[in-house]
Amino acid sequence: MSRSATTAAVAERLWEAVAEGDERTAASAVHQALSDGMDEETLLLEVVAPVQTKVGTEWAADRITVAQEHAATAINERVVASLAHRRHHDGGTGRTAARGRVTVSCVDGEWHAFPARLVAEVLSLRGWQVDFLGAQTPALHLVAHLHRTNPEAVLLSGSIPIRLPAAHAAITACQAVGVPVLAGGRAFGPDGRYARSLRADRWAADARGAVAVLEEGMPRPDPSASRQAVDDLPHLADQEYTMVVQSRPQLVKQALVDLETRFPALRGYSEEQRERTVEDLAHIVDFLGAALYVDDAELFTAFLTWTAHILQVRNVPAHSLSMGLEVLAGRLTDFPRALKLIEQGAAALAECPNCPAPGSETPV
Template sequence: MKGNNPNGAEGTEVLQDRLWAAVTSRDEHRATDIVLTALEDGMDAETLLLDLLGRVQAKVGVEWAANRLSVAQEHAASAITERVIASLAHHPAVRTPPALGRVTVACVNQEWHVLPARLLAEVLTLRGWQVDFLGAQVPTPHLIAHLHHHGADAVALSSSLPTRLPDAHAAISACQAIGIPVLVGGAAFGPDGRYARMLGANAWAPDARAAAQQLADGIPQPSLATGRQQIDDLPHLADQEYTLVARAQGQLVKQVLTQLEAGFPAVAAYTAPQRERTAEDIGHIVDFLAAALYTNDDDLFTTFITWTAGILTARHVPARSLHSALTILATELKDFPRSTRLLDRARSALNSAPPSVGTPTGATA
């Protein structure tokens, strides 16, 4: 690999191709060798983390969505990427003594997409911050307990799925209540950070480099507004639709699945694993509907529905079943005006837009 000028754009593309081949063939040793050799050849660690490992992992998500990688292949590739990151982070050449403040980096409760947070934690460590990386799905009470015991100049919260926005909101408010500012990032907050502003975060960053720069520039300290409630930030929650739909998720899934089985012989003939996967898909629909009710954002739900249609099409599953599921939900929720509006607009979008297997707002890291 020596002599390939890994610092140039062409060299980075060559490395991406080689790393892609290694992770998708489950060759962890080869993947690690590619990254560490590039480091020895002069490529800086931050570039390796974000422009090599990060981009290859993003491609893993795209290829899974297009049904060119199985779930098992996606998991194997992701696991290799995480171990390569660890090998790079532990290399003596990249160790940076902490000279700045302390930052706690964590994924919000129920958020399992940990790689964006891990990349941020490593970038901040490289830049001289003392980082407490708490990993995936950190319940808010545990996050606050950690902050009480160890302190922090700022908290960086990551979330990839909009369905986790209510949990993110609770974490943001809790951190601010003890005087610690919160920087948020990840696809869940929208490509322009719209949900970060809506939920009252002190700052939002579109990527790890921007997040590191914001922390270096300083994030304003929050006022100690204890006792702030969700409805104080989001007055539309007063209609209780979000709460009622979220609490009824299990019952709604059961009703939709039962009616799909009654109306479609093919669904009625599903095997137990097929029925389980269908129930999971319906559950995701209800979860995204609840998230759209929480944010009062129609686009959040319609974007997810059209993306889901593309995912089903790529897997040779008729997308008409999705339309039927939305119709059944609309009947079940006929007394909920915002839910009815969201479901009607989603069905209209499904009819007018060709399915896509790209990345929906907040669907992947």
């Protein structure tokens, strides 16, 4: 059997186990592959990582529940931990790593820690001493850790684009104490465009890319070259991002009132339905704010079309997104960049092949 066929077979066994919530079988499949000669990095990146990706894909397609998705992720996390414990028990790479010390951390507010954990484990395998700080690390605490450890670099992970302002603050704070930042994760864009606009020192698409960047070496930034967010993103001078984010609670509340006025049936919603409507409006405002921060319409339109797809596969009318955009536009008449983003978002929904035609549905 070829190497690719072998990894595919192990991945299938792992997927079947995590889908059933069977942690013992999942661990057995991975550890047996290790005993049979598959190296740990291959297991992490070509078996566990694709299985975790499939977990997300199956949830998005409504083929597994949120609870199943959480259980599967938890099993994968414990499988990765078991591999690390086995490595250290067998005398593998430990705290005396020779290549240098690095910190791996998630952006403040980012709770998707699994991708960062995989990167940390691969770096450890490659001989780096890794401090893995996990999910949702506030910039203040991250910097305090850097003062204590003085690592070669910080690897900053983010999966949700609404955390990009927090990522920017962390990048600036790390560089202000002379530690370079290597950014990675879906939040930074498919080509790392947001990592560049936020002035991260480098970007990597995956764990092996991160290893390559570190092996090339990352020069330390000049701590005296302090800067403000507007220095990197001059469009922030118009204050639209700040004002939209600060008014988020009022915007959501007012948008809900406007929706009720347009569609009186919404007043008869159950408490749970109203809560979900409020959550949907809040998500729209959050992603609008992130798009304003980086001045990129694609961030906003990608969120809207993805959300429309998620709603469609769950047989939930997706036209409510368009209605949400309309009522928000009515509340943001003094914000030209925000209005333009909303207009582009509405156009993307109208052109989405899997989205309903405007006016064909009533709101959720």
